[in-house]
Every structure is written in structure tokens, then in C-alpha cells.
Amino acid sequence: MNNASLANLLHEERRFPPPAALAAVANVTADTYEKATADRLGFWAEQARRLDWAVPPTETLDWSDPPFASWFADGHLNVAYNCVDRHVENGLGDRVAIHFEGEPGDSCTITYAELQREVAKAANALAELGVAAGVRVAIYLPMIPEAVIAMLACARLGAPHSVIFGGFSAEAVAARIQDADAQLVITADGGYRRGKASALKPAIDRAVKKCPTVEHVLVVRRTGEPTAWYGDRDLWWHDVVDRQSETHTPEAFPAEHPLFILYTSGTTGKPKGILHTTGGYLTQVSYTHHAVFDLKPETDVYWCTADVGWVTGHSYIVYGPLSNGATQVLYEGTPDTPHKGRFWEIVEKYGVTILYTAPTAIRTFMKWGDHIPAEYDLSSLRILGSVGEPINPEAWVWYREHIGGGRCPIVDTWWQTETGAMMLSPLPGVTATKPGSAQVPLPGIAATVVDDEGHEVPDGGGGYLVLTEPWPSMLRTIWGDDQRYLDTYWSRFKGTYFAGDGAKKDQDGDIWLLGRVDDVMLVSGHNISTTEVESALVSHPAVAEAAVVGAHDPTTGQAICAFVILRGTASESDTLVEELRTHVAAELGPIAKPQRILTVTALPTTRSGKIMRRLLRDVAENRALGDVSTLTDASVMDLIQAKLPTAP
Numbered sequence: 001m002n003n004a005s006l007a008n009l010l011h012e013e014r015r016f017p018p019p020a021a022l023a024a025v026a027n028v029t030a031d032t033y034e035k036a037t038a039d040r041l042g043f044w045a046e047q048a049r050r051l052d053w054a055v056p057p058t059e060t061l062d063w064s065d066p067p068f069a070s071w072f073a074d075g076h077l078n079v080a081y082n083c084v085d086r087h088v089e090n091g092l093g094d095r096v097a098i099h100f101e102g103e104p105g106d107s108c109t110i111t112y113a114e115l116q117r118e119v120a121k122a123a124n125a126l127a128e129l130g131v132a133a134g135v136r137v138a139i140y141l142p143m144i145p146e147a148v149i150a151m152l153a154c155a156r157l158g159a160p161h162s163v164i165f166g167g168f169s170a171e172a173v174a175a176r177i178q179d180a181d182a183q184l185v186i187t188a189d190g191g192y193r194r195g196k197a198s199a200l201k202p203a204i205d206r207a208v209k210k211c212p213t214v215e216h217v218l219v220v221r222r223t224g225e226p227t228a229w230y231g232d233r234d235l236w237w238h239d240v241v242d243r244q245s246e247t248h249t250p251e252a253f254p255a256e257h258p259l260f261i262l263y264t265s266g267t268t269g270k271p272k273g274i275l276h277t278t279g280g281y282l283t284q285v286s287y288t289h290h291a292v293f294d295l296k297p298e299t300d301v302y303w304c305t306a307d308v309g310w311v312t313g314h315s316y317i318v319y320g321p322l323s324n325g326a327t328q329v330l331y332e333g334t335p336d337t338p339h340k341g342r343f344w345e346i347v348e349k350y351g352v353t354i355l356y357t358a359p360t361a362i363r364t365f366m367k368w369g370d371h372i373p374a375e376y377d378l379s380s381l382r383i384l385g386s387v388g389e390p391i392n393p394e395a396w397v398w399y400r401e402h403i404g405g406g407r408c409p410i411v412d413t414w415w416q417t418e419t420g421a422m423m424l425s426p427l428p429g430v431t432a433t434k435p436g437s438a439q440v441p442l443p444g445i446a447a448t449v450v451d452d453e454g455h456e457v458p459d460g461g462g463g464y465l466v467l468t469e470p471w472p473s474m475l476r477t478i479w480g481d482d483q484r485y486l487d488t489y490w491s492r493f494k495g496t497y498f499a500g501d502g503a504k505k506d507q508d509g510d511i512w513l514l515g516r517v518d519d520v521m522l523v524s525g526h527n528i529s530t531t532e533v534e535s536a537l538v539s540h541p542a543v544a545e546a547a548v549v550g551a552h553d554p555t556t557g558q559a560i561c562a563f564v565i566l567r568g569t570a571s572e573s574d575t576l577v578e579e580l581r582t583h584v585a586a587e588l589g590p591i592a593k594p595q596r597i598l599t600v601t602a603l604p605t606t607r608s609g610k611i612m613r614r615l616l617r618d619v620a621e622n623r624a625l626g627d628v629s630t631l632t633d634a635s636v637m638d639l640i641q642a643k644l645p646t647a648p
């Protein structure tokens, strides 16, 4: 971002107070903020007691060597014991942990007692294959129960896992396996996506050729399709796991023992191997899942639609919900298979009460039309969550009306792979929500917006989001690269964590995320947020999705170039393009009027569903495309390039 501060263009006046009935019995009340601010470390020490420690910690934070943090360092615990065994010991063995829904329609229910047996068997199997504390295990699986079981089995043994998105190319997989020096890979023959079996093992076979550290590949049979087999290396999961003992004694590990390595989505560049550890991580994912979703484990049915291959799946499918003894839905496939009502059919079938999904999905549902969710009974829902990108106010309001029946609070949760757990979010029983804003740091979290010099901006000002105090689930480093950890996060502003996201404060002091700093546009000396221009475009009834970038322009520095996807009923024309340009100017002011608008049928997204603006910038500036390895579908870029009339 350039020296000019980030312009504050979008004004949103709608407010939605928490429903009184929900607020009356909410897990967290307004006084928690004051308590946590008065004694931040005491607050986190109290949250750590949500967990069962083999050796309870007496220390909270050691920040004597910043930015390298230790939380609860003298405590010992086992993560899998906390997520599974203790619930069984507390008499909850019959509670459903997972309602699994496969894409082809197969389903199964796994209780906590069953999960305990499966995790024990998997841990015994892994131990037999030489996996011990500290040994890295790569996991490349579809969204099936074995993904959760494998992660918990690793955690149980103290073996850090590195989960890799099922569907990444062999090259991307190899790079991640090599970076972590994994000794074992757990994969499947394939999984179901978009109505057909999609093979996974061939990518592992190609990747592992370049990974000398890998001793074995453990393969879950999911699709039953034929697969190449390397006799002394490959083992079937059912051959090795099924014959194991159903009991396994968990060992307690120090709180700072590594739990997992996870590579960021790669939206802005080369993915970073983010290292998370045990005690602080589990404390914060457990607390935030309890607080932000107001989880009542006896009655709620929770569903997070993320993939376990990205951080939302780690923290809010596996570790947060299971540490809280939640009942949840795990769905293997895509929202449009076999029909576009599949998500709503699942909500109806299981009586889902809490739904956590991403803006990209919500915008897709908007594009498909209101009539689809209207065909299902969604009355069980009581809380809706959003994560992954800024949510456009219009998408937020659509989500509230058409999915939440106008009654469910929406929690827009800002956080990152690096933060491990939610950092900014409304609380459903406390906060009057504002469409499009993540609003406030959670209790115990210190965040603000600063200008170029690192000074806090006043209410109404814009700049960079920073985290001013360490937090329990913070990344500990970038795997094998302390220097990159320092350079990426701690060098922009001294002593403060730089999140890489633009943000502003409104007149109430609430925080609005404005997109990545790398994407901010500089037009005639004004820094303009991609998010605000995109939200203005999406607020036009003809537009379902928009992505904007700043492309080099000889007169204005950068010119705003917008790529839009039209809603089902709208059709492309010069008049519409002109109308959209005028609409943005009316919403945000003439400075934000896009110079060019191109209608497209798809936008480049990462596998976690985020728009990759840097590729659109390459297109708009007529350059060769940068790294496309984390793109869901590289052919999208050909379609977009074909739309481009001539070089600017």
C-alpha cells in the first residue's frame, strides 16, 4: 500500500441486534470483554482450564524472546484425549460425534465411543509403521471420517501432521511433503467430487517419487477404483488398521510440542508452512468455538462446510468442535451434486443448528437463486458463520434472509492460518451486527488498525490490521524458516503482528476488513480497497460476484479493472456495463468508478475458495500469469484471457 491512507468509501447503516432469547442464555455475555481486558493472561489461563491437562500449567505466557512465544509451557496434555476419550469418560460415549454424508449419498454416524476406538486403532497402526512423537505425517484425503481419524491419531502420538488439500497437483504435494520431510503419507484411492470418483493416489505416486523420506503410503479404500500399487511401500488402511487393538494409552506432551504444519492457501504467493503447537492452540480453538457459535453440545448440530485441508477444517471441524464434544456433520462433496439444493437438503436432514461457510459459497447460492433454499426446511438453524474473505454486505443480508430466515445472527469471523483460531468476530448473544464487518476483537485478543507509521488510526480511518498482543493459538514460526517468520509478520511494524490485510475503523470503532494489502489499488493518489468496490458491484441486482484489481495506468497510476459474474437472469450489454460503472460511482464516489468492466463466467479461486486477484492483475496488465499451482481450475484463466479484447 502506498503512503496515502486507505479511503473509507462504503457506508453501511443496517444493524441487527442479537435475538433476545439467544442473548438470555448465551455462553458469553458482554462483561467478558472487560474481564479479559483487565487481566488478559488470567483470562487465557482460565480458558486453558476448559481442557484436561495431565500436568496443569502454572505459567501462561513466556514472551521473553519475542516474537517467539510459549504458552502454558510447563503444562502437559494429549490433544486426542481431549477431543475424544475424555468425553467418553464423562459418560458421553453415545453422543454422535460425526454424521458423515458422502457425496454419492452413503452416510454413517460415528459416536464418541466409536471415534475413540477408531482413533486408538489408527494410532496403534501408525505406531506399528514407525510413527512416533516428532515424526511428520502427510495426509492427503477426501472429506471422509478417516481424515479426522488420521489427524487425531497423529495428535495422539505427538506426530505433527501436514494435511494437504486433496486435489493439489503432484508437484504441489511433493513440495509440501519435502518441506516437512514426512515419513508416512496417508491417502485414499480417491474421493467423490461433482458426481464422479476422482482419483487421489496417482498424484501421491508421482509426488512420492521425489520424496525420499517417505517410507510408507497408507491408502484408504474409498472409491474402489483400480489403483497402481507399489508392494513394499503401499499398505491398505483396512489391512493395517482393522486388526489393531481398540485401546491405546495416550501419552501427554508438553504444551509447546508441535501439533501440525499447514501451508497457507497461497492466495498471494508461495505458501508458507505454518507451525502450530499443542496447548495454546487447543485452548483458543476450543474457547472460540464455544463462544462464537454459542455451542450447546447437548442440542446443537454443527456443520462447517470447509475442507479439512485448510485451517478452518483443522480448527473448526477437528480440534474446536471435538474438544467441545459437539455433534457435527461432515460432508464429502460439492454443493451442486447431485443438485443445487444439496446443502439445504443436508441442513434439513440432520437438523443443523449452526452453519459455518464461506462468502464464495454464499455468492454462488445467490447466483443460483433464492428459490433453491426456499424449497427446504431450514428452521433448525440458529447461528450462521462466515470465514475466508470479506463478506459483501449484500451477500451477508442475503445469507441472513434466505438461509437464516431473518432470525439467525451472523458471525463474520476474521482469522488466518497463522492465527490458528478466530480473532475478530461478533458474539451472537452480545453484538449488534453490521453487514460486512467482523467488528471486534474477541475477548482476550488485542487488534487494531494502524497507518503507515504504525500509529493507531482514529475512528473513521483506514490502514492495516495489526495484532498488538500475542495470543495462545498464534503460529510459532514458519516451518524451518524463522527468518521468513520474522520478515513476513514482525518487521513491518516493530513488536506488532502484521496481518497483511487492509482494514478501517468506522465511527463506532468497529473494524471492517478491506482485502489484502497486496491487492489495494492506488488511483490518483487514493488507496482504494478491492473489497469496497466489489461490494458496491455486488449491491447491483444484476451482479452475483465481482473481483477488482488495479491495473497500471499512465495517468492515474492505477485504473480499476473489474471482472463480474452476472446473476442468472441478467445479460451482458454495453448499457449494463455503463450502468454498473455509474452505480459504483454513486455508491462510493467518482474516484472508485471502474475504468473497465468485463463480464466473465468464472473467477480464478484457490482451492479454499478465495479469489486470486494477482492473476487477474496479470491479465489486466497483459503479463504472463504468476504461480497458478493453488488454483482450483486453471482453465478459468484461459476463458478470462479470451474475453480480453486488446491489451490496455
Ligand code: ATP
Pocket (backbone or CB within 6 Å): 264, 265, 266, 267, 268, 269, 270, 271, 272, 310, 311, 386, 387, 388, 389, 390, 391, 412, 413, 414, 415, 416, 417, 418, 438, 499, 500, 501, 513, 515, 516, 608, 610
Ligand atoms: P496466503 O497467505 O498464502 O496468500 P491466504 O491468506 O489466502 O493465503 P488463509 O490463511 O487461508 O490463506 O487466509 C487468511 C486470509 O483470509 C486473511 O488474511 C484474510 O485476507 C482473509 N479472511 C479470512 N477471514 C476473513 C473475514 N472474515 N473477513 C475478511 N477477510 C478474511
Ligand code: MG
Pocket (backbone or CB within 6 Å): 264, 416, 500
Ligand atoms: Mg495469508
